[in-house]
Amino acid sequence: GENVEQHPSTLSVQEGDSAVIKCTYSDSASNYFPWYKQELGKGPQLIIDIRSNVGEKKDQRIAVTLNKTAKHFSLHITETQPEDSAVYFCAASDTVFGANNLFFGTGTRLTVIP
Amino acid sequence: ETGVTQTPRHLVMGMTNKKSLKCEQHLGHNAMYWYKQSAKKPLELMFVYSLEERVENNSVPSRFSPECPNSSHLFLHLHTLQPEDSALYLCASSQQIRTGKNSPLHFGNGTRLTVT
Numbered sequence: 001g002e003n004v005e006q007h008p009s010t011l012s013v014q015e016g017d018s019a020v021i022k023c024t025y026s027d028s029a030s031n032y033f034p035w036y037k038q039e040l041g042k043g044p045q046l047i048i049d050i051r052s053n054v055g056e057k058k059d060q061r062i063a064v065t066l067n068k069t070a071k072h073f074s075l076h077i078t079e080t081q082p083e084d085s086a087v088y089f090c091a092a093s094d095t096v097f098g099a100n101n102l103f104f105g106t107g108t109r110l111t112v113i114p
Numbered sequence: 115e116t117g118v119t120q121t122p123r124h125l126v127m128g129m130t131n132k133k134s135l136k137c138e139q140h141l142g143h144n145a146m147y148w149y150k151q152s153a154k155k156p157l158e159l160m161f162v163y164s165l166e167e168r169v170e171n172n173s174v175p176s177r178f179s180p181e182c183p184n185s186s187h188l189f190l191h192l193h194t195l196q197p198e199d200s201a202l203y204l205c206a207s208s209q210q211i212r213t214g215k216n217s218p219l220h221f222g223n224g225t226r227l228t229v230t
């Protein structure tokens with residue numbers, strides 16, 4: 001089965017600096033790579049996703065890059081703000097019976113220091 | 115408001131109790147999921163109901179029993195749980211297309227379960 005590894009497990013940055021979280025996956029059949037943000041007391045919320053036919057995607061201060069050959073993908077947050085503090089999860093997916101079968105990383109706790 | 119509502123938010127139960135977790139989605143999706151979130155472990159997919167098919171993870175113990183009466187409601191029935199079952203249980207929904215194209219999961223805020 002798929003194995004997703006995520007690093008680092010914790011990350012502290014100064015407000016305004018950039019943050020980068022990296023993930024690797026093992027199954028070359030994976031074709032969908034979402035990133036989720038989980039705030040305290042809440043469920044994970046999708047912040048950005050990328051499909052295997054694209055190498056990079058941006059949405060304002062957030063970007064994701066995908067290297068299919070190396071089987072790794074990264075989340076980049078620029079100009080970080082205190083409200084970016086949360087746990088971030090990467091995931092990789094193929095399809096099973098037409099449903100998502102997401103394999104998640106173990107999460108990165110990001111702290112943005114004002 | 116996520117569009118996926120889970121109740122209760124917190125649940126404490128003894129090992130001999132029977133309880134149920136409820137999930138309702140207001141997004142018009144056709145697939146629903148139960149995930150287990152434990153500290154320092156990846157989210158674990160427990161069950162999926164998709165396009166009226168149930169997909170199980172064979173490693174889920176029989177003390178967890180899902181029920182999906184329609185595309186908007188999902189239950190997780192619990193009985194004779196163990197302390198190691200204490201975790202955050204997350205419900206999610208998505209819109210699936212028969213061609214297998216992925217669509218984003220929308221999560222609820224979870225039920226924090228403590229088994230004593």
